[in-house]
Each structure stands twice: as structure tokens, then as C-alpha cells.
Amino acid sequence: MANEDLQIPGYEIPPEMQGQVAVTTLDRIYNWGRKNSLWPMMFGLACCAIEMIATAASRFDFARFGMEVMRPSPRQADVMIVSGTVTKKMVPQIVRLYNQMPEPKYVVAMGACASGGGPFKEGYNVVSGIDKFIPVDVYIPGCPPTPQALINGLMMLQKKVERESLRTARWYSREPAPAIPVPVLGPDLMDPRRYDEIRAYTLSKRNQQTTEEQTEA
Numbered sequence: 001m002a003n004e005d006l007q008i009p010g011y012e013i014p015p016e017m018q019g020q021v022a023v024t025t026l027d028r029i030y031n032w033g034r035k036n037s038l039w040p041m042m043f044g045l046a047c048c049a050i051e052m053i054a055t056a057a058s059r060f061d062f063a064r065f066g067m068e069v070m071r072p073s074p075r076q077a078d079v080m081i082v083s084g085t086v087t088k089k090m091v092p093q094i095v096r097l098y099n100q101m102p103e104p105k106y107v108v109a110m111g112a113c114a115s116g117g118g119p120f121k122e123g124y125n126v127v128s129g130i131d132k133f134i135p136v137d138v139y140i141p142g143c144p145p146t147p148q149a150l151i152n153g154l155m156m157l158q159k160k161v162e163r164e165s166l167r168t169a170r171w172y173s174r175e176p177a178p179a180i181p182v183p184v185l186g187p188d189l190m191d192p193r194r195y196d197e198i199r200a201y202t203l204s205k206r207n208q209q210t211t212e213e214q215t216e217a
């Protein structure tokens with residue numbers, strides 16, 4: 001146990017007991033345990049996924065951070081690493097998987113595609129970043145980011161976990177965040193939360209068109 005991670009400054013531990021005893025807070029020990037056992041979900045979307053796989057393999061080995069247990073089930077995962085191009089066809093599945101992850105849960109947007117559409121931005125089949133649909137905690141630039149960059153991003157996530165507090169964490173609030181509506185794959189991707197807005201816009205366009213036709217007649 002790294003004493004400096006847990007120790008509250010100002011409480012001196014006698015030298016003979018250092019390494020065996022730590023004076024700490026509930027938040028610190030709770031977050032220390034969580035940040036060293038973040039389990040990523042095992043799924044990849046495109047070329048960035050190959051770098052994620054390399055990060056898990058022996059040369060880079062993110063088992064050193066307690067992250068080697070990649071879970072094939074969202075119900076056992078803490079971190080969703082969105083590694084690759086996010087197509088419109090894939091977004092409903094990603095949102096559904098995110099909803100199935102238990103709190104506390106985190107999202108890492110790995111690479112240019114997941115962060116903002118990347119080289120395919122504004123392509124007919126690609127969304128401009130996964131953060132349009134689910135909340136992202138860490139963005140990692142690059143096309144693709146190297147394994148070192150992914151490890152750096154995961155260490156940033158650990159720092160974020162370290163700063164959280166049991167008193168203010170959203171997953172312990174009496175009213176937990178509602179599930180995110182799964183987008184609908186239609187002629188174009190639709191967010192069900194915007195149905196009313198889309199319906200009002202479509203109606204106004206139709207009325208405008210009818211008025212123009214009547215004026216011309």
C-alpha cells in the first residue's frame with residue numbers, strides 16, 4: 001500500500017510503523033480502492049481498438065493499474081472506453097450498454113473519432129463525437145492514440161476518481177440520474193428527448209410550404 005496516497009498530511013506516523021499504518025479519511029480509502037480497480041468494458045469499434053488491445057497486452061500491460069479485468073458484460077464494468085469511429089448505426093447499442101452499466105461509471109473517448117468524429121466528421125454515417133449522447137469523463141487525442149496516451153488518459157481518470165466525495169457523488173443521491181433514452185435509427189439519428197422540437201419544426205415547415213403553394217395558386 002502506497003502510504004503517501006492515503007496519508008493525511010499533518011499526522012506523523014512513527015518510522016517503525018510507516019508502511020503498516022495510515023491515518024486517512026473514508027473518502028480517500030474508498031477512492032483509493034476504486035481508482036485501482038477500474039474494470040473496462042471489453043468492446044471496440046474500429047482501429048483505435050487495436051491500440052486498446054495493445055495496451056492490455058504484455059508490453060504496456062494496464063494490469064499494473066488494476067484494469068486488466070476487461071468485462072464482457074456492462075453490468076460488471078466501471079469504464080466504457082469508446083475506442084473507434086462511432087457510426088449512427090452503433091450509437092443506439094452504445095447508449096444501451098452505457099445504461100446497463102451500474103453506477104459509478106465513467107466514459108473515456110479514445111481518439112479523434114470518438115471525441116469529435118475524427119477524419120469522418122460530418123460523414124453521412126458517423127456522429128460528431130460520442131459526447132453528443134453520453135457524458136464523457138476523459139478525452140484522448142490522436143488518430144490513433146498510442147498505448148502510452150491511453151494509459152495517460154486512464155491515469156487522468158484515476159485522478160478524477162480520487163477527487164470525488166461520498167457526500168456529493170451523484171450515484172448516492174436520492175434521485176439517481178435517469179437512463180439516457182436510446183436514440184432511434186431512422187432516416188437520420190433521432191434523439192427521443194427532442195421529439196417535440198422535431199415535430200414542431202416539421203409542422204412549421206409543412207405549414208410554410210402549404211402557404212407558399214396557396215399563394216402561388
Ligand code: SF4
Pocket residue numbers: 046047048049083084085110111112113114118119142143144145
Ligand atoms: S481516430 Fe483514427 S485510428 Fe481511431 S478509429 Fe478514428 S480513424 Fe481509426
